[in-house]
Amino acid sequence: MVEQDKTSKSTFSAGRASKVERLTISDIAEELGVSKTTVSRAISGKGRIGRETVQRVMECIEKHNYNPNSFLRGLASLKTYNVGVAFPADDNVRNTPFFQRCLLGVCEVAAALNYDVVVTTVKENDINLLKRLVENKKVDGIILTRNLTNDMATAYLKQREMPFLLIGSSEDDTIVQIDNNHMEACEKLTSLLLADGVKRIALIAGDLNHMVNRFRCEGYFNALRRYGISIEQDMIFSDCNSAVFVEQAVRYILKRQSECIVCTDDVICGRVLSMLLEEGYVIPRDIKVASFYDSIYLETNNPPVTAIGFKAEELGTVAGKRLIDLIEGTSSRYKTILDYEIHLRRST
Known part of the structure; x- marks a missing residue:
């Protein structure tokens, strides 16, 4: 700069x-x-x-x-007027509206500030595409859209002293972070279900190597503890990253006669809904369903699904503005927490 x-x-x-x-x-x-x-x-x-x-x-x-x-x-x-956005290279991402809406927010603010956006991908154990952007001086800064445990991308960018921030949360308070309070939101939604008399709530979660899933699960656990309900490990299914794993989890949950299935994101929830429809279950008469992340698919499902609303486009907009401020030396390093909404719908 x-x-x-x-x-x-x-x-x-x-x-x-x-x-x-x-x-x-x-x-x-x-x-x-x-x-x-x-x-x-x-x-x-x-x-x-x-x-x-x-x-x-x-x-x-x-x-x-x-x-x-x-x-x-x-x-x-010395300056390219380009900002990089690094998406996880998971198969699920192409079907996940969250990342697309985040990118829209980044592009909107970048264009307003005369910057362009370059998109790349990172894998859990392979950040070569990210390195190529940085080492070929293609961008002035990077936005990471997911944090992993022992994250290679954040360690690399810190070592290179490249301006970057994380859409998500990290225990490393030297990293600039833009996120929602996932733990609080998920605890609140689970508590609302418990307060309504739903006691046997099963959880189907994604990859626990992703910090966002860990925070969401912890919110679920906190609600059970607060209501004095013991945590049944055989009602908790993690690392359900494929339709096969979700199907196995749903079949087991149905045998255990759970009253409600809560999913950590909309992709998992969509698979649960399809499975229940195929098996002839009626929601919410036979079993209730809720999601820790909302989407247009869940909102328009019949019945509409209770879910937590996080504004992905706002995350992108705030992240884009903060990164450009970091690049231009006009921003301090701190964590920004954005608001959320709980959408109570007919599925519960």
């Missing part, structure tokens, strides 16, 4: 600049009435910039006695 000297703007505008270090892309952009991104691309030769615009930028540089071919190309290379 290039920091602008407080006196550079007036000096440049007056045409008295005589030292290379006083020049900034912001000065050129202001004089020509274009964005900093446009100036950067005109100098670097990257991106779709018209010849007339490139010529105006170069003429402005030469007018103030600067050498565009050496200093300014080096200056431009």
Whole structure:
């Protein structure tokens, strides 16, 4: 990042600049009435910039006695005006609206601040695509959209001193985090079910290597403890990452005559609903169903499913703005917790 000297703007505008270090892309952009991104691309030769615009930028540089071919190309290379968004490379992601809506939020705020968005993926044990973005200097900062236990991506980005933040929560308080209070929300929804007289609540959870699933499960446990209900391990099914595992869990739960099935996300819940429909169960007459994450599919299901509403697009918007603030040195490092809603519907 290039920091602008407080006196550079007036000096440049007056045409008295005589030292290379006083020049900034912001000065050129202001004089020509274009964005900093446009100036950067005109100098670097990257991106779709018209010849007339490139010529105006170069003429402005030469007018103030600067050498565009050496200093300014080096200056431009220090900042790409691109932000990276790293999605988990799970098969489930392509069918999960959460990540798509997050990306919409990031793109919206990035465009408003003259940045572009570059998307990549990371695997639990393979972050080579992320490394390529960073090491080839394709982005100025990274947004991670999922945190794992012993996360390779966060460790790498800290080691590289690359500006980044996490959409999610981490026990590492040096990482900038944007998240909802999953533990509190899930405890509250489970408590509402218990208060309504539902006692035997089974839980079907996703991969517990993902921190968000751990927080959601802990909220469920906290509610049971608060109501003095013992935790039955044979009513808890974790790491249900495929339709086969969900089907096995549902069959066992039905044999145990559970009153309610709670799922940690909408994808798992959708599989539970399909399974119950195939088996001829009527919701909520025969069994109740709820989800710790809402989606349009659950909202429009017949019957609509009780779920927790987290605004994924807002997470993306806030994360995008915070990351750009970090890149430009105008943000402090702290955790931001966004609100949630509990949508009580006919499935319970």
